[in-house]
Amino acid sequence: MKTAAATLLVMMCVLGSARADSRKDSCVNCHSALEDARLLKPAQLFDGDIHHQAGLTCADCHGGNPNDDSMDAMSPAKGFRGVPKKSAVPDFCARCHSNATYMHPFNTKMRIDQLSEYLTSVHGKRLKQGDSKVAVCTDCHGVHNILAVSDTRAPVYPSNVAGTCGHCHADAAYMKEYKIPTDQVAHYQKSVHAEMLAGGDTSAPTCTTCHGNHGATPPGVKSVASVCGTCHVFFAQLFEKSPHQAAFAKMGLPGCVQCHSNHEIVRPSDSWVGTGPNSICSTCHTAGDAGLRSAQGIAHNLGRLDLAIAQADTVLDTAERAGMEVSSAKLELASANEALIKARVNVHTFLDTEVQKVTDPGLETAKKADQAGVAALQELNFRRKGLGVALITILVAIAGLYLKIRQIESKEQA
Amino acid sequence: MSLPEIPEKAGQPGRRWVNVLLGGGLAASVVSFLYPAIRYIIPPAVAESTSRSVVAAKADELKRNTGKIFKFGSKPGLLVRTSDGEYRALSAVCTHLNCTVQYRDDIHQIWCACHNGLYDLDGRNVSGPPPRPLEVFEVHVQGEDVVVTRKA
Amino acid sequence: MSGLYRNALAWLDERFGAGSVEEFLRHKVIPIHRHSIWYYFGGMTLFLFIVQVLTGILLLLYYRPTPNDAFESVQYMMTQVRFGWLIRSVHSWSANLMIFTAFVHMFSVYFLKAYRKPRELTWVSGMLLLFIVMGFGFSGYLLPWNTLAFFATKVGTEMAGSVPLVGKWMLIFLRGGEEVTGATLTRFFGFHVAVLPGLATTLLAIHLMLVQQLGMSTPPAVEKAIAEGSEPRRIMPFFPNFLLRDMIGWYAALGALGALAAIFPWELGAKADPFAAAPAGIRPEWYFLFMFQTLKYLPSKVLFIDGELLGIFGFSAAALVWVAVPFLDRRIGFSRATRFFTGAGVFVIGYMMVFSWLALR
Numbered sequence: 047m048k049t050a051a052a053t054l055l056v057m058m059c060v061l062g063s064a065r066a067d068s069r070k071d072s073c074v075n076c077h078s079a080l081e082d083a084r085l086l087k088p089a090q091l092f093d094g095d096i097h098h099q100a101g102l103t104c105a106d107c108h109g110g111n112p113n114d115d116s117m118d119a120m121s122p123a124k125g126f127r128g129v130p131k132k133s134a135v136p137d138f139c140a141r142c143h144s145n146a147t148y149m150h151p152f153n154t155k156m157r158i159d160q161l162s163e164y165l166t167s168v169h170g171k172r173l174k175q176g177d178s179k180v181a182v183c184t185d186c187h188g189v190h191n192i193l194a195v196s197d198t199r200a201p202v203y204p205s206n207v208a209g210t211c212g213h214c215h216a217d218a219a220y221m222k223e224y225k226i227p228t229d230q231v232a233h234y235q236k237s238v239h240a241e242m243l244a245g246g247d248t249s250a251p252t253c254t255t256c257h258g259n260h261g262a263t264p265p266g267v268k269s270v271a272s273v274c275g276t277c278h279v280f281f282a283q284l285f286e287k288s289p290h291q292a293a294f295a296k297m298g299l300p301g302c303v304q305c306h307s308n309h310e311i312v313r314p315s316d317s318w319v320g321t322g323p324n325s326i327c328s329t330c331h332t333a334g335d336a337g338l339r340s341a342q343g344i345a346h347n348l349g350r351l352d353l354a355i356a357q358a359d360t361v362l363d364t365a366e367r368a369g370m371e372v373s374s375a376k377l378e379l380a381s382a383n384e385a386l387i388k389a390r391v392n393v394h395t396f397l398d399t400e401v402q403k404v405t406d407p408g409l410e411t412a413k414k415a416d417q418a419g420v421a422a423l424q425e426l427n428f429r430r431k432g433l434g435v436a437l438i439t440i441l442v443a444i445a446g447l448y449l450k451i452r453q454i455e456s457k458e459q460a
Numbered sequence: 461m462s463l464p465e466i467p468e469k470a471g472q473p474g475r476r477w478v479n480v481l482l483g484g485g486l487a488a489s490v491v492s493f494l495y496p497a498i499r500y501i502i503p504p505a506v507a508e509s510t511s512r513s514v515v516a517a518k519a520d521e522l523k524r525n526t527g528k529i530f531k532f533g534s535k536p537g538l539l540v541r542t543s544d545g546e547y548r549a550l551s552a553v554c555t556h557l558n559c560t561v562q563y564r565d566d567i568h569q570i571w572c573a574c575h576n577g578l579y580d581l582d583g584r585n586v587s588g589p590p591p592r593p594l595e596v597f598e599v600h601v602q603g604e605d606v607v608v609t610r611k612a
Numbered sequence: 613m614s615g616l617y618r619n620a621l622a623w624l625d626e627r628f629g630a631g632s633v634e635e636f637l638r639h640k641v642i643p644i645h646r647h648s649i650w651y652y653f654g655g656m657t658l659f660l661f662i663v664q665v666l667t668g669i670l671l672l673l674y675y676r677p678t679p680n681d682a683f684e685s686v687q688y689m690m691t692q693v694r695f696g697w698l699i700r701s702v703h704s705w706s707a708n709l710m711i712f713t714a715f716v717h718m719f720s721v722y723f724l725k726a727y728r729k730p731r732e733l734t735w736v737s738g739m740l741l742l743f744i745v746m747g748f749g750f751s752g753y754l755l756p757w758n759t760l761a762f763f764a765t766k767v768g769t770e771m772a773g774s775v776p777l778v779g780k781w782m783l784i785f786l787r788g789g790e791e792v793t794g795a796t797l798t799r800f801f802g803f804h805v806a807v808l809p810g811l812a813t814t815l816l817a818i819h820l821m822l823v824q825q826l827g828m829s830t831p832p833a834v835e836k837a838i839a840e841g842s843e844p845r846r847i848m849p850f851f852p853n854f855l856l857r858d859m860i861g862w863y864a865a866l867g868a869l870g871a872l873a874a875i876f877p878w879e880l881g882a883k884a885d886p887f888a889a890a891p892a893g894i895r896p897e898w899y900f901l902f903m904f905q906t907l908k909y910l911p912s913k914v915l916f917i918d919g920e921l922l923g924i925f926g927f928s929a930a931a932l933v934w935v936a937v938p939f940l941d942r943r944i945g946f947s948r949a950t951r952f953f954t955g956a957g958v959f960v961i962g963y964m965m966v967f968s969w970l971a972l973r
Contacts, residue, residue: 279576279588371691371880377535384559387574429697432496433874439488440867444860446482451856453478489863496695500670504692 072115073104091191100152107138133173135182136161163261170261179220186210202259205243207252208234233310251277270308271301278302284394289337316352319393320345343398347405351386354412355379361419368426375418382411513609516549519601527563527570530608536560537597537608538570540581549608550583551595561594570594640824640850645834645843650720651854652861654823657717659862660710661812663869664748667703668805675755677801679794682757683883690880701873707749709865711899714745722937722957725950726829732938734826737819739935744812746899751804753897754797758881763894765800766792771907774920792886832950895971902967903927934960 077089092098097106105112110126111119120126130138140161142148149156160183164170169180186202193200201210212231214220221228234240234253242250256273257264265273275282285291285301294301305326306314317324320341321333327341358379362372385408392401514537516530522541529552530537538552540563550570552560559574569586570579577588583596598609625631642651674693676685689696718738721727727735754765769792773783788795830838837843848854896904906927910919933940941953 371687380558381560384557384574387557387559391574429874433870436489436492436870437867439485439492440863440870441485442481443485443489444863446478446485447856447860447863449478450482451853453475454853454856489866493866496698497670499694500696500699501673502694504694 071103071105071112072119073108073110073112076115088190094193095191096194097192132178132182133176135184136164136170136173139183160260163258167258167260167262168264179214181214185214202254204248204250204252207254208240211253230309233307237309237311238313239311268295270303274302274306280391281394284392288394288396290396314390316345316348316390319348337396340396340398344393344396344401347398347401348386348389348393351382351389351405351408351412354409354416355382355386358382358412358416358419361416361423365419365422365426368423370422370426372419372422375415375422378411378418379415382408382415384408385411513607515605516599516608517606519604519606522547522606525565525568527565529560529562532597532608532610538563538594539599539606539608540570542581543568547599547601547606548581549597549599550579551597553594554590555585555592555594556589636824637851638849640827641847642828642850642854643830643834644846644848645830647720647724647831647834650717650724651828652858653713653717653720655858656861656865657710657713658816658820659858660706660713660865661745661816663706663866664703664710665809667699667706670699671703672805677755677797679757679797679884682755682797683880686756687880690877697877698870698873701876701878702869704878705869705872705876707752708898709869711745711749714742715899718742719957719961723954724829724831725941726831727938728829728832728941729938731822731826731829734819734822735938736935737815737822741812741815741819743931744808744815748804748808748812749897749899751800751808754800755804756881757797757884759884759888759891760881760894762792762884762886763890764896765796766890767894768896768900769796771920771924774918775924776921898968898972901971902964905967905971908971 074089074092077085080086080089088104092104103112104110108127108129109124110121111124113119114124118124120128127138144158144161146158149158164183165174169182172180173182188201193203195202197203198205200206208231216228216231218228230253239251243252254262271282271285281302291301293299294304300308305318315324318326321328321338322345325341325345327338331338331341362376362379365372366376385404389401389404389408392404395401514530514532516532516537516539517528522528522539524541524545525543527538527540530539532551536552538550538561540548540550542548552562554561554572554574554577556572556575556577559572561570561572561577561579563569564571567578568581570581570583571577572579572588572590575589577590578586579590579594580586583594585591585593596611598611600607600609621631621634625634642648671689674685674689674696676682686700689700691697721735721738750765750768754761769783769786772786773779775782784790786796786799787793788799834843838845895901903923907920907923910923912919914922937953941950
């Protein structure tokens with residue numbers, strides 16, 4: 047019955063959405079005139095709410111009679127539900143949002159499994175156990191001024207998500223009893239993912255990308271690689287076949303996170319590989335073991351190629367600035383760079399031989415580019431020598447002319 | 461405007477040396493001008509290729525469902541012969557980090573080996589990191605040759 | 613050696629009457645005085661013009677005048693063709709040097725008043741040659757089809773369009789259409805290698821014939837001194853004395869050109885993209901800078917006349933007056949009128965230098 051009435055209401059709204067504002071809503075009319083901020087605020091906020099724009103009124107969630115101007119409008123007899131308790135909020139929202147028939151006319155693509163997902167989450171489980179500090183729908187989506195996810199002002203818009211989660215998770219005092227870290231947001235802000243997001247790439251990962259949104263749960267140790275591997279496909283594939291996979295699994299280490307961290311994921315550097323001061327390999331491997339030897343080999347190969355490219359680049363730059371045409375050599379060098387990129391991917395096989403397979407052809411290309419640059423400089427030298435020869439012949443000719451003039455004119459004067 | 465006077469030494473040998481110097485200097489300088497000019501006139505070994513179009517392959521060279529990398533100006537291009545026998549030609553420079561892409565005959569798409577970027581045969585970037593589509597070229601079969609031309 | 617020379621001359625004389633040419637040349641004399649150094653500049657300009665013709669012909673062997681190939685063909689010449697870099701850089705440097713010596717030659721003639729009767733037509737033909745030479749510079753500049761060339765041409769031809777009545781037609785004629793396109797390139801190429809060389813050769817022939825016919829002019833001050841007896845009349849035979857000195861200058865110029873080509877090779881730039889935005893700081897070659905800068909300073913409207921139009925008219929009027937100077941400055945002597953013209957000349961040089969410097973800042 048209620049469903050039918052609501053559907054009818056919706057149809058009227060959809061057909062005459064322009065008239066939504068003119069439909070009688072005694073709740074808003076009354077509450078807007080109140081002085082108590084707590085009662086005034088919802089009426090003020092509701093104007094921008096997505097539910098309001100879809101044609102819903104206060105009564106559609108809270109019950110009651112919007113046509114009644116008296117206080118009677120809020121009588122339980124008229125179906126008034128009042129303000130739901132925090133623990134009842136998920137069910138309150140799910141009344142509509144988990145109802146496929148109800149939601150379909152509003153948005154055919156909208157999911158209706160948020161509640162069932164939520165119940166699998168840490169938040170949902172703890173809520174059921176009576177913890178009222180955990181997040182419920184309204185904590186993340188807001189209440190009375192709920193915006194679409196695609197609205198940039200929404201607390202759940204990708205670039206706002208970290209702030210929304212951090213509202214609790216970065217509050218050390220609030221989170222004290224849970225004994226989990228509260229520095230995730232701070233770490234995340236330093237990451238390359240946060241940088242991508244700030245740069246406008248909304249496909250960049252934020253908290254919910256890896257943890258899930260409604261079913262928010264930190265990925266277990268075994269599933270870290272799958273989570274990262276959703277985007278970083280090659281690395282996950284290579285890692286899976288590498289000796290680290292079995293070793294990490296045995297030791298209960300979380301795959302990618304072990305070296306790359308979970309929240310503060312920064313741009314990796316070649317210096318992480320090998321035995322240098324920044325080396326991550328050295329944190330587990332000790333001198334003399336096979337792993338460290340492999341790491342040294344990998345670092346050596348990467349370093350060699352990097353150096354060769356830099357060298358060729360310098361030579362070509364010098365030649366270019368001296369006026370020689372070396373654009374095609376520079377383009378060839380770009381493919382050596384490509385080899386370096388691929389080699390860095392192959393680091394995740396953790397086998398020196400695999401990395402060398404890629405760096406060796408890159409070295410060949412870099413060497414060729416270097417040779418082209420040297421040849422250009424040699425040609426420049428040749429030109430200058432040639433010029434010198436030509437200038438000498440010209441000077442001899444000028445000297446000859448000068449002497450001839452003197453000879454002729456001294457003869458004339460004699 | 462006469463040149464400064466310097467006392468003339470004994471005539472004949474001096475005059476001969478001046479003539480030798482003058483003649484030699486003139487001749488040598490003329491040679492130093494003619495030598496580059498003559499080398500210039502001889503056409504170089506590398507024939508020039510216009511940047512607008514290039515013969516990417518022979519008509520029966522490419523089997524169906526295969527791809528070939530060819531040189532287009534100073535950048536690589538990719539020529540694909542689809543399973544239907546049609547030709548497609550695109551720039552082979554990946555729009556992510558400029559690696560050279562390739563045709564994958566198992567998934568019938570264009571793939572970048574560096575970071576798993578995928579493009580469809582119209583060059584559209586369908587998955588992975590590439591931010592923009594590949595540049596598409598025109599292909600025509602002219603007699604024996606498959607000619608690829610930059611779009612106007 | 614001289615026997616061979618005499619036999620060859622005699623052989624030619626029987627067929628061409630070449631002996632009379634040699635006789636004439638033998639009698640050509642150059643007046644020697646404190647200003648004689650300026651006499652070298654005409655010959656230097658001619659020599660550089662010949663260098664341009666020769667290197668230009670060599671460039672023609674490889675250059676392709678279409679928008680798809682022009683830049684690539686120049687790039688090919690610079691990188692693949694043996695000594696292509698030399699021929700191309702010499703051509704570009706010599707062009708600039710030639711325009712410089714042409715201006716020096718013109719100004720030296722002006723200040724030494726060599727344009728007075730009977731040499732008025734020599735002056736007129738010389739001024740026309742100067743305009744043609746600047747036309748060579750403008751048309752040749754577009755041919756490498758790089759960004760700088762493309763936009764400089766666009767701006768330059770745009771100004772032609774602002775002339776009233778004929779402006780639109782002039783613009784379309786120059787550009788071969790409404791915009792600068794491949795048609796413009798073809799047209800400029802035609803101007804540069806056929807039309808302008810033809811015109812230049814004709815005018816050059818007239819100019820040189822007049823010079824030979826009328827002999828070298830002596831400046832009025834020197835003539836006065838000679839008449840008063842305070843200075844002896846000194847002359848030097850053209851052949852071989854002056855010619856040998858000329859050759860020293862020409863060889864020095866060749867050396868300079870070679871050095872410039874090897875040490876400061878002419879830039880290739882980037883291929884022109886008609887759809888790209890014009891890069892900041894586009895300006896024409898140095899010999900157009902003073903005009904360019906003047907137009908920048910003119911307000912967009914002076915009374916009811918468009919500022920740019922005023923500038924163009926101003927320069928055209930000034931050029932016309934300049935060409936007509938021999939007919940205006942008749943009373944050559946030490947009259948005030950003469951001093952006025954000298955002063956005007958100093959002003960013009962100063963103006964050109966100051967405005968060129970301003971444009972480069």
